[in-house]
Amino acid sequence: MSKNTFIKLLSDEVSRIDKTQTSKRHERVIDGFTNHPSPRAIMKGRGYILFNSNDYLGLRHHPRLKQAEHDASERFGAGPGAVRFISGSLKVHQDLERALARFHGREAAMLFSSAFAANLAVLFSFLKGQSKDSLVADNTVVVSDALNHRSIIDGIRLANLDAEHKRIFNHLDMKALDAVLASCVGKYERAVVVTDGVFSMLGEMQNLHAMRSVIDAYDDSFPHGVWLIVDDCHGVAACGATGRGTEELTGGRADILIGTLGKGFGADGGYVVADAVIIDYLRESSATYIYSNPVSPATAAAGLAGVQVVDSDQGQALLAQSQSNIACFKEEAASRSIPFVADSNHPIQPVLIGDPQIARTVTQGLFEAGIMVTSINYPVVPRGKDEIRVQISATHTHEDITSFLSILTRLIA
Ligand SMILES: Cc1ncc(COP(=O)(O)O)c(C=O)c1O
Incomplete structure (x- = not known):
């Protein structure tokens, strides 16, 4: 009986977290990867471009x-x-x-x-x-x-x-x-x-x-x-x-x-x-x-x-490609008046959304269009400063970047 009392407490705590819409356990499960037309994660038979991976140089598939x-x-x-x-x-x-x-x-x-x-x-x-x-x-x-x-x-x-x-x-x-x-x-x-x-x-x-x-x-x-x-x-x-x-x-x-x-x-x-x-x-x-x-x-x-x-010539080339992709992303985003939270030359590019509900809707809209990003919400960022954390990889093509930004522009309009 006393164990059941504690089980109830645990269950209430999980429900409390779910109500704040910050739960982490409903993870998206990737079934595999393909390289066509550029690197994509496969989920339920569909390809997704990852703009939320720390694999900055694409080495996990090297x-x-x-x-x-x-x-x-x-x-x-x-x-x-x-x-x-x-x-x-x-x-x-x-x-x-x-x-x-x-x-x-x-x-x-x-x-x-x-x-x-x-x-x-x-x-x-x-x-x-x-x-x-x-x-x-x-x-x-x-x-x-x-x-x-x-x-x-x-x-x-x-x-x-x-x-x-x-x-x-x-x-x-x-x-x-x-x-x-x-x-x-x-x-x-x-x-x-x-x-x-x-x-x-x-x-x-x-x-x-x-x-x-x-x-x-x-x-x-x-x-x-x-x-x-x-x-x-x-x-x-x-x-x-x-x-x-x-x-x-x-x-x-x-x-x-x-x-x-x-x-x-x-x-x-x-x-x-x-x-x-x-x-x-x-x-x-x-x-x-x-x-x-x-x-x-x-x-x-x-x-x-x-x-x-x-530490090889190929590594330097990938690092240079990453910088070129970051520059492409920033220029294209600026030309579409997409606001950033901070000015970064790092692969992490924080796009300011503001409202938590809009951040969730935009993230879901991108997912439905075949793009994975992560939204970062309070308390990790201050209230009203919700962001979409975009992570650029050396393996993204410029086409990946521009098509992502066109969809994002449409969703936040
Ligand atoms: C700044 C920082 N330190 C440490 C870690 C943990 O790295 P690992 O996944 O190797 O434990 C992370 C990963 O999220 C991180 O961002």
């Missing part, structure tokens, strides 16, 4: 990644068999870590099953230290951008800091960051500043060069310095002439950089790159690494092939 997956499965089997420190460390994991360290010009890299798992581990390890026996004292203040990704917020929550040790600065506001750091001087051993590189709702970019200047000015004011942790999941393999993302475009360098293999690189899994001593410490202190399987050998091999493709 023959080299698929062949690498197949070969790795033949060589290592379908799964890793164990966590890394038991018997799950396969040569392909190590090869991928070396390739990622080289790609980012760092001493070392460490793989996680996802970037979410990487963020939880990095933030917990840096903010809290390992245990009561840890040599790493926990008098650390974390300073976080107000619009950071959920995985950063949860990593900070995991560290269970009191309010005094958690500070938030206004989104993208370097004066606000400066003021927060100034107010922390003399109170903490060290400060950890954490930010997304690219913010996924609007495609805005943190200026890491400006941020580094603010941080470096305070480095000597803390006994252990000020550390910059950047999550560039939407930046790496998505923007910058060579795909190095926000660091490449804004000219600042993170002390610890987190990335994903599950977006621009076309595979799956997360990673951290940093100095070797930091990676050594993380391998000793990261629960989501020590007590959880790594990605399968096939996925690691696809990730490695993804890094190699991005």
Whole structure:
């Protein structure tokens, strides 16, 4: 009986969420893909152009990644068999870590099953230290951008800091960051500043060069310095002439950089790159690494092939094609007076709709016309600022883009 009472509570909660029209579980299920006339997802026998995928360069369908997956499965089997420190460390994991360290010009890299798992581990390890026996004292203040990704917020929550040790600065506001750091001087051993590189709702970019200047000015004011942790999941393999993302475009360098293999690189899994001593410490202190399987050998091999493709002439050509498609989208949208929420040169292009009901109707109308986009609603964006988050891929043709915009223009008229 008492279980039924709780079941009723769960059911009421799901109904409450459904009433807000923000439920996530009614997912559209893709049956497969076709390449004709340009890449399309197949659902119930019909082709859809995806304008809501993080596969910015189209690498998930690249023959080299698929062949690498197949070969790795033949060589290592379908799964890793164990966590890394038991018997799950396969040569392909190590090869991928070396390739990622080289790609980012760092001493070392460490793989996680996802970037979410990487963020939880990095933030917990840096903010809290390992245990009561840890040599790493926990008098650390974390300073976080107000619009950071959920995985950063949860990593900070995991560290269970009191309010005094958690500070938030206004989104993208370097004066606000400066003021927060100034107010922390003399109170903490060290400060950890954490930010997304690219913010996924609007495609805005943190200026890491400006941020580094603010941080470096305070480095000597803390006994252990000020550390910059950047999550560039939407930046790496998505923007910058060579795909190095926000660091490449804004000219600042993170002390610890987190990335994903599950977006621009076309595979799956997360990673951290940093100095070797930091990676050594993380391998000793990261629960989501020590007590959880790594990605399968096939996925690691696809990730490695993804890094190699991005770092090749073909990768540069795809990045250039992506930029050309973004420019085409922006020009065509401007000529049709379609409003943007923010000015972005990133593949994420946020189209302002405003009213939530109109955003839902437009998204549904596009779907009926064979185009998939995602509408972003309150509380992710402020009330009345509902948007359609368009994501441009290097594989879109200019015809895909113009036909999408003609339909959108008609629907919002
Ligand atoms: C900024 C940011 N960090 C982390 C993640 C999580 O990446 P993964 O899918 O590899 O866990 C995402 C994905 O949505 C993201 O946008």
